[in-house]
Amino acid sequence: GIAELDLDRASRRGYPEAVYCEGKTAEQVGAIATEVGARGARTLFTRAGPEHAEAVLAQLPDAAHDATARLLAWPAEPPEPTGGDVLVVAAGTSDLPVATEALLVARHLGRRAEIVVDVGVAGLHRILSRLDRLRSARAIIVVAGMDGALPGVVAGLVSAPVIAVPTSVGYGAAFEGLAPLLTMLNSCAPGVAVVNINNGYGAGHLAAQIAEPHGP
Amino acid sequence: GIAELDLDRASRRGYPEAVYCEGKTAEQVGAIATEVGARGARTLFTRAGPEHAEAVLAQLPDAAHDATARLLAWPAEPPEPTGGDVLVVAAGTSDLPVATEALLVARHLGRRAEIVVDVGVAGLHRILSRLDRLRSARAIIVVAGMDGALPGVVAGLVSAPVIAVPTSVGYGAAFEGLAPLLTMLNSCAPGVAVVNINNGYGAGHLAAQIAEPHGP
Amino acid sequence: GIAELDLDRASRRGYPEAVYCEGKTAEQVGAIATEVGARGARTLFTRAGPEHAEAVLAQLPDAAHDATARLLAWPAEPPEPTGGDVLVVAAGTSDLPVATEALLVARHLGRRAEIVVDVGVAGLHRILSRLDRLRSARAIIVVAGMDGALPGVVAGLVSAPVIAVPTSVGYGAAFEGLAPLLTMLNSCAPGVAVVNINNGYGAGHLAAQIAEPHGP
Amino acid sequence: GIAELDLDRASRRGYPEAVYCEGKTAEQVGAIATEVGARGARTLFTRAGPEHAEAVLAQLPDAAHDATARLLAWPAEPPEPTGGDVLVVAAGTSDLPVATEALLVARHLGRRAEIVVDVGVAGLHRILSRLDRLRSARAIIVVAGMDGALPGVVAGLVSAPVIAVPTSVGYGAAFEGLAPLLTMLNSCAPGVAVVNINNGYGAGHLAAQIAEPHGP
Amino acid sequence: GIAELDLDRASRRGYPEAVYCEGKTAEQVGAIATEVGARGARTLFTRAGPEHAEAVLAQLPDAAHDATARLLAWPAEPPEPTGGDVLVVAAGTSDLPVATEALLVARHLGRRAEIVVDVGVAGLHRILSRLDRLRSARAIIVVAGMDGALPGVVAGLVSAPVIAVPTSVGYGAAFEGLAPLLTMLNSCAPGVAVVNINNGYGAGHLAAQIAEPHGP
Amino acid sequence: GIAELDLDRASRRGYPEAVYCEGKTAEQVGAIATEVGARGARTLFTRAGPEHAEAVLAQLPDAAHDATARLLAWPAEPPEPTGGDVLVVAAGTSDLPVATEALLVARHLGRRAEIVVDVGVAGLHRILSRLDRLRSARAIIVVAGMDGALPGVVAGLVSAPVIAVPTSVGYGAAFEGLAPLLTMLNSCAPGVAVVNINNGYGAGHLAAQIAEPHGP
Amino acid sequence: GIAELDLDRASRRGYPEAVYCEGKTAEQVGAIATEVGARGARTLFTRAGPEHAEAVLAQLPDAAHDATARLLAWPAEPPEPTGGDVLVVAAGTSDLPVATEALLVARHLGRRAEIVVDVGVAGLHRILSRLDRLRSARAIIVVAGMDGALPGVVAGLVSAPVIAVPTSVGYGAAFEGLAPLLTMLNSCAPGVAVVNINNGYGAGHLAAQIAEPHGP
């Protein structure tokens, strides 16, 4: 077969399998969706272009699809939320696709999650006026391109871990996200966990794990 | 003054200040240690060379010093551990300095923490025989140089978040830790939080935050 | 002329010439195909786009063409297989084009070759359940993008040489295949031979050479 | 001769020549100092190691020498300050050598200049409590290593131009100052002028030019 | 909301907000334009493609639009110029888009600004014949791709600060502007302030700040 | 004006001006062609796309145009050749566009020039069988992508200088020509002069200068 | 314990464990040597500095030590050679340490192995005069720094696989071995297996595997 789905991941790790659509043909993704439906296994489809989405929806017509986040989820309804709260913070409007992917993944993995947009460090009052909201979250995802300075600033203000997602927003010496990636890895404030450039999926997954409910 | 200690960090963030010794003179570090003692504020001194250690111990003779980890802690005794367990896993013996830094930081920030060494993917049975121990931790720190493959393998086996620390162990195309850094950022298994190359301090801090006790 | 075919390569090296189509016009490739037919020399055409394929097939209508692998072979039928077995392992479904190129090249250069797909390290049981198959091969080609961790894991389990092919599958800090390339060059397990990013042709060629029949 | 001093720079540009000592032998620097003395031309000696300093002082015993900044100035006394004020801000204590070089150069080129140290973004209250001082300067130099986030944060708060100096303070993915350099080039807040890594001299020079007195 | 406009920037910093259009949808930019109009706040729209421009002009039909510079300004008329003069110098004709963006931004931020084009160092007489004009400016913006040598040459001839803008003009080892960026950061002549590759906006902003009017 | 043609270059340097078309609009190139025609100055137009070519030919209908080399020359006829011979050697057929640009430039700058194609090091007999031809040239241009090994091999066999032109032919770790560029800069055989990736123009110009006639 | 020796590697893979000494203290290496002796397991110690060697020899006084190759082997005597022949080729004298490491490793893993030195492509006759010897080997290791051109040239002449080892010999744009590494990955001649920069150990191991005896 062309794919060996890791469907026992839910039992092994507690989180469902996710199918990375980029680099797969629509036919391949469609065939995987068929198997997913047959097995009845909760599954995400990430980085799905229009033709991937069409192929999934042809097999799983009741799947949820967010075109901005390039994400499909089946079943469409997230599980009842448990554990701590997740907050997603986007530095700029252009970071929305990645931030939305993170938001939706956290929800589909079982967490309550909210989003705040366009509060980058160029106008510091915007993040400082959200301190209470920041401090009430169990895990904070901060999405930023260009200078990537926001995650470190947020981490310096809160107790919860900050998951930093560099984006390819920017140009020139942003080098497709390399600049914010390096910024985040070198954050002066400790408590910053970095994931790959534009990796909203990974950030949402990590946030769900960190905010997982634990016995007292 | 030469330093503006962030001593209200403990109240703001819940974790003590850490003084980054590299690039400071022994005199500067000594002056900071004096202020730390005067204020009675729990503090770590990281990446401390022998002359830095000497300067700290001259002011705070009862501080704890681990030469391998290049770490000093004052007071010497970590707080009574709370929250979940932290497990530190080192791929090779050469990763010990970074892994030890992570271990001690997690302990000094209030967590129970243990370490397992030399269980890299070249002999997979070594990590597979520790599955139970891996699965009992609330946060797992995986330290690896060269190919940096271990964190992704561990993440694929457990439910807890994995904090991946690339090290500069290796040579040639390891490029001082760039190779394992990139590996970890591109982990096929989700749930991998990356910190800077050789950043045992940041990993220990993040693990302590993730394993923080929460009400039920 | 525009090309100086190395057709004595078969006698000098024991393996046929391969024409690298990228960067050549369809006219140039067509002219080369004409010469190939005239000389009756077994030849591969690699990285052939649709227009290259068309130009070859216009001259050599009985050539074999695999669009996924972007490969044409003339004559279409591989030689009778000799030597040891070659096994191609692809970490993910998206690695199929490169893996298929490697598979077909190994066959057209005279080896028995099989393929296994989507057995990456995120779900380790998938590769561990193929140990017998891995251990029966004389040469193993492992194709992987993103973290590129699979070749090192496989090498640690077998006696045969592993040929590692990094792919450009992934995004962000995968840097078009740089990340898995560096991982493979730094493999903790010895016995990993690395070829260029997406170089299925080179991997298949090398595997054929390694699994070459030798007198006792 | 071994050097062709640009001593007419003062008349052409309004600022004195500076001798870059690194890569010159002590003998060469001594010979240049002799010529400087003979011509009576105000001159700076930058990035001077102990042996360079000794060679200059042997020829110009009344020169000023700051070992931290690795700077010598002759004559020792800066000119009477004119123009606007320059403020130098250092993110951390380890940035002091570069920040001091910038401070002294601005003074020796004729500006009033002050310094504030260890006010990085990890503890944001430290910079926010200096807003008045920041807003009274005609040019602000911000020196930072690691994440290099401070210049952009400062630029977002003031009207004056910010000169950003990345330093090699940090380790791992700081890549000897590359990380803060990229951060500064990608600052979300406009008004950030970037100079070379560790280039305190260039920053001081640029600040002096920006704060130059102009007729009304 | 999708955007949190920093409209108090004018009062805080003295310069209006600029909306970075790249990575935003036309709908998002249109919504921002509506808010801009409603608030009556002077605003620039940078790096605007045709569809962004259309969306802005639908809401603010009297905005100024320069397609070469990819810039929109509202209101269309720049404020009455004050302060010193700004001169924009472009090394080659291909640098015109970036140079024009810088020119227009400087004007819309309240400065008198002129432009000189195609005076690169390959024919040195071209820049040498403009010495008087160069020396009359309070701030000089020099835009150059390829070798990026012009800013350093200009800085060596004048007293005013030079703002250097590397462009992505060139090919091969120009690496999309990396080569001129490095050249400018390493300028032998002091007094060179570097901004991001192709960042005409940032250069115009910085020039406006440097040439700001000050009391005597 | 939009362009300041360096038409006195012919008198100053002995070689005509060349207009770099990339990044210029067709209108701009057309305007330049008009001026060229009016002044009657021998001129080359390099890296000209179809729309550039059309714009030049509209103004200078008798110009020569080679679409493969993306070159136009006016007047169409090269000057009568003088000086030594130039030989252009291309490692592979895919290097033809760059090699042809070099060939035509050398001819239009007044040298006799010939070309040999597809003689890369994978089949060494191809270059070794041309030793006489190589040794009769005053300057040899060697164009190669991928491993870029051919120039060093040629340089080791001859007395004349070798001008090495790396091309972007290849994929993966060829990194758009970086690999052959580095190879050529590190040539073990001395006598290799390197120009920019794909810079056939620069190579042809340099060869013309080297093979320039000199009195006895 | 500090190390988890993979001593069952011999049974699992057919080749003994190797201890990577760099980054380990002499004490750690000594402790490992003690365990090696106690278990009686054939073991190599690679990249061993003088202090590591001393620590090993203190525990295993009859171990073989080659200071140039920085290698120790215990027991000192290689096993009786089987399988095909291995030939090690060094481009220059400066490549000797790496080449010797490869040679000794191949012998200690059970192959007959010989070496040829200083036959780089700058004087092509040197390698061409060894064709017979090259063609009699089952695996050829080619070690080269600087341009790294030799492996591709050799691969084009023979039927056996070529293992290419880039070295850090060279300076400037050799970038510590990056240049020859890229050259080798982009070899025009197929049949080149690349290992890490300076990785003589890996090359010798791979050669031993390729030249392994097989039944007819």
Added chain:
Amino acid sequence: GIAELDLDRASRRGYPEAVYCEGKTAEQVGAIATEVGARGARTLFTRAGPEHAEAVLAQLPDAAHDATARLLAWPAEPPEPTGGDVLVVAAGTSDLPVATEALLVARHLGRRAEIVVDVGVAGLHRILSRLDRLRSARAIIVVAGMDGALPGVVAGLVSAPVIAVPTSVGYGAAFEGLAPLLTMLNSCAPGVAVVNINNGYGAGHLAAQIAEPHGP
């Protein structure tokens, strides 16, 4: 043997062999010097440290040694100069070691060669006042670090080829010579031949070849 001297290089190429001393032991260099003396073959020893120099002089006591250039030549006396003149231009005093190496190599390969020092573009009058001297040379070597702008400026003023040698002079974003290397490869003025960073040897060799005497 450890070295296979390419002593027939003089007859094949017309220029003597050069021994690259870096990475060789003093013993190896001494052994090579013995062979050189025995064969009576004119030879250069480049990048020779003090211990290499001592080893050569022990065997060839009448060799010439320049410690700045790290060069030895045997026989000490250059041949009677023929061909055109070579001019070496150094941008700064710190470039002297590389510039001197180039100068001496050109002389030992049979050319008349002179040097001009510290005429970088920061003070443009210094190079402009040497126009006559520049225009009288058949080949010009320009050595520069930091911004590397001088070779392009010189090339724009003369007819002869310019050999550009980037040096590692500078710091920070000079990246050990990468910045001037890229500048030179992207020179706006054609006629610039680039060699490796700090490669004075290669520059001198190339200049000697270019200025070679030819029949009329």
